[in-house]
Amino acid sequence: MTALPPPAQQLIDGKLVGGSDGTTYPILNPATGEEIGQAPDGTAADVEGAIAAARRAFDESGWATDRDLRVRCLRQLHQALLDDADAFKALTTVEVGMPGFMMGAAGFDVPVDGLKWVTDLLEIYEFETDLGVAAPMGIKSQRTVRREPVGVVAAITPWNVPTQINLAKIGPALAAGCTVVLKPAPDTPWVAAELGRLVAEHTDIPAGVFNVVTPRSNDVAALLSTDPRVDMVSFTGSTSVGRAIMAAAAPTLKKVFLELGGKSAAIVLDDADIGSAAGATAFAACIHAGQGCAITTRLVVPREKYDEAVQVAAATMESIGAKDPADPGAICGPVISQVQRDRVKEYLRVAVEEGGTFATGGAVIDQPGFWIQPTVVAGLDNSSRLAQEEIFGPVLVVIPHDGDDDAVRIANESAYGLSGSVDSGDVERAKSVAARIRTGTIAVNGGVWFSPDAPFGGYKQSGIGREMGVAGFEEYLETKTIAEPAKG
Incomplete structure (x- = not known):
């Protein structure tokens, strides 16, 4: 060591x-x-x-x-x-x-x-x-x-x-x-x-x-x-x-x-590969136990593909799990403290109170340290607290949309505007939607903006x-x- x-x-x-x-x-x-x-x-x-x-x-x-x-x-x-x-x-x-x-x-x-x-x-x-x-x-x-x-x-x-x-x-x-x-x-x-x-x-x-x-x-x-x-x-x-x-x-x-803060939306359009996009977003929500202000923690998907997106996201998080950060295969480690663990636990309680369900996860992990199960929340809309408030834990909320305009509305219906993503089979369509999102950084079809020469910051709050x-x-x-x- x-x-x-x-x-x-x-x-x-x-x-x-x-x-x-x-x-x-x-x-x-x-x-x-x-x-x-x-x-x-x-x-x-x-x-x-x-x-x-x-x-x-x-x-x-x-x-x-x-x-x-x-x-x-x-x-x-x-x-x-x-x-x-x-x-x-x-x-x-x-x-x-x-x-x-x-x-x-x-x-x-x-x-x-x-x-x-x-x-x-x-x-x-x-x-x-x-x-x-x-x-x-x-x-x-x-x-x-x-x-x-x-x-x-x-x-x-x-x-x-x-x-x-x-x-x-x-x-x-x-x-x-x-x-x-x-x-x-x-x-x-x-x-x-x-x-x-x-x-x-x-x-x-x-x-x-x-x-x-x-x-x-x-x-x-x-x-x-x-x-x-x-x-x-x-x-x-x-x-x-x-x-x-x-x-x-x-x-x-x-x-x-x-x-x-941020509560960034990952928008998946109806011509995108839903499995790839949902899996990538679930993976991102697990990184460092979701403790990143620019992580996309709202997965906004076509209504007709909602169930598939939830299933893929849940399967991805289950395959990742929560591991000791010293493990070479770790993606999702602990949250930083007992205070933060208790904060995330309270949001999981609110998820059930608001009518949500857990496709996977939904609880603390009973072991030394400060651990939360990677969690996918289904059944909530964009007005829910879990969709509007920054949680800072490995928690992903899946929200349905009814077309490009509705997806833009959902993404922008937030006090925050830090980051986000858009996925589409047509890059020009994805760029057109991305141009309408009020956010400081945005990824189109998997592009990466994080670099020392690229400005980073947010709109609104x-x-x-x-x-x-x-x-x-x-x-x-x-x-x-x-x-x-x-x-x-």
Whole structure:
């Protein structure tokens, strides 16, 4: 078995430290419920110290203006992650409960590739644009548009795919010239702390430029949203918490990036291969126990093929099952915690209350750790809570439609708009339907949008702004227009 990294510590002003009052909290393996380590329980003083360090580093160091320094340091971090890959992946499996096959995608490889991608972008990005000469109000002026870093960024991240989301915020923010305070979810503090250790021990990133704090208390973490020294909050998580962060940031008018919930629809048109589409959607709903905001958790199928779709989805989930994430064949592991398991269990109770039936699954698994049976729910329409609310478990709701227009209506009849898919025997028909879906990403006939160069984000209550791609990098920049008297 690969050895795990050193114990979790905070990184504050260039120093790896515990909590200022010495307190810790346990880190649990969700597959077993057993303690695998301890994390520093960051205090208000720790958060204040990290903010002060980030503010000082932005205002007084050359980080914001020295592109070559940033490129060199980010390349050092990228190499350190590659060198640390085995331990980092092992840690992710036991702390997050993430199946090993995901390490080749969102678990590790794609976010690490994303760090390289944004560093390559930094080397060529044009921070200044010449607008040429104009004579507004009769004054001949030379105009320049300059892009400058936002300043101090508070990055608040969730537990489901922490390395993907940590690096999707840290990489662009640091590349842009910002300084960062990273606050991970208390369910997965260790992978974030490991990033801090790599920065401290293997890069030339100046003290205070990157900080990691691991408070368990929401009240302590909330200081990041209210402190006037923080210029931007970049948050990924639930829509309810996103609203609270937006409200807390309002008095100081901070810039806010929000990547929030989803209840994405997989639309299958009447000329598609129903077996292939239903099977693929059921497979996706099982990945990492359904703990992904962009997973398609509503399977919207032609009414005349409804029974077949339910049967295929159920058979697919039964063949996958729920397995130890350390098992090389695991697709669906545990959910992250007892709190999350109980939340999913309550939705299964609601499914029956609303008149739904379970084609497979429908219960918790009675074993150590936090396990839910992969579940297909039939007999509900799109107005049900299970079709409207984000569950974050391996639960798929199958909904009938009566043609393309009705399928579009069902997909858009949601508070969310993060992702989705359309399958058809006619790619142009599928693209026409996809164009009508109000969502930030969408797959047509199995296409894959997840890539470091592709912007990701949502419409409606799925968030504000975009992560990854050039758009994700530019979230961390301000725009300044400069005018001077034109020569000649």
